[in-house]
Amino acid sequence: MSKEMWDFDHHGDTYYEKAVDGFLADLFTRWKLMSCQHDVTMTLFSRVFYDAKSLEDFPQSLREDINKDYRGRFYEDFYRVIYQNERYDDWSPRLAKIKKVLVNYKEDLLTYHKKKLPEAEADKMPNGIISCAADGNFLETLNLSSSVIERHFIDQPFDRLGQMSLVITPGAGVFEVERELTNMTKQRVLDNGIGSDLVCLGEQPLFAVPLFKFFKEN
Structure with a gap:
């Protein structure tokens, strides 16, 4: 759920509508036609950058949760679970709940701390952008996702086997990442045999994607 999700494509649809009414609707219809019985966990994830120059700009209770990237920007990662280990013969009726969450997601995310913190601390909270x-x-x-399914072999139901991650992004498949985190993720995916599919809603670039851009810590 990056900021492009609320942009419009060349057909006039927002990218989150394209994800729900387009990709997910078609995917759930295909699952029903093929009588698929998947256990699904669906999570929205975002990164919020804060307009701050030092950790002292944040309330004391939040400073442990704030990170700093290689450009000196302060950020925090958010995850919101919509469905967890749920199984349905037909997922199409669940699209309404997904869309309802997405409509309010941006406002809920950017005002999350200000609603939860005491008023004195909420006033000191820097503004954030997705x-x-x-x-x-x-x-x-x-x-x-690897942490969730790496112990899949324990009490494994034999009516459904295998595990995979499916990530939907409004971007074109280009990511700025840390090399160390990339190597660790690659090793975990290989060790656990987890397939990972990336669905890009943006226009296809003139080069192969996904593309990882590495940066130096210094």
């Missing part, structure tokens, strides 16, 4: 897709927490999300 990152673009390239600066998002893509690899962190793959690691999160």
Whole structure:
């Protein structure tokens, strides 16, 4: 859920509408036709950059949760679970709930701390903006999904086997990432045999994607 999700494509649809009414609607219809019985966990993930120059700009209770990137920007990653380990013969009726969450997601995300904190601390909270897709927490999300399904062999139901991650992004498949995190994610994916599909809603670039852009810590 990067900031491009609320942009419009050349057909006049927002990218989150394109994701729900387009890709997910077609995917759920195909699952029903093929009588698929998937256990699905659906999570929205975002990275928020804050307009701050030092950790002292944040309330004391939040400073442990704030990170700093290689450009000196302060950020925080958010994850919101819509469905967890749920299984339906027909997922199409669940599209309404997904869309309802997406409509209010941006406002809920940017005002999350100000609503939860005491009024005195909420006034000190820096303003935040949602990152673009390239600066998002893509690899962190793959690691999160790997942690969920890396112990899939324990009490495994034999009526459904295999595991995979499916990531939908409004971008073109270009991500700025840390090399160390990339290597760790790659190793975990290979060790656990987890397939990872990336669905890009943006226009296809003139080069092969996904493309990882590495940066130096210094």
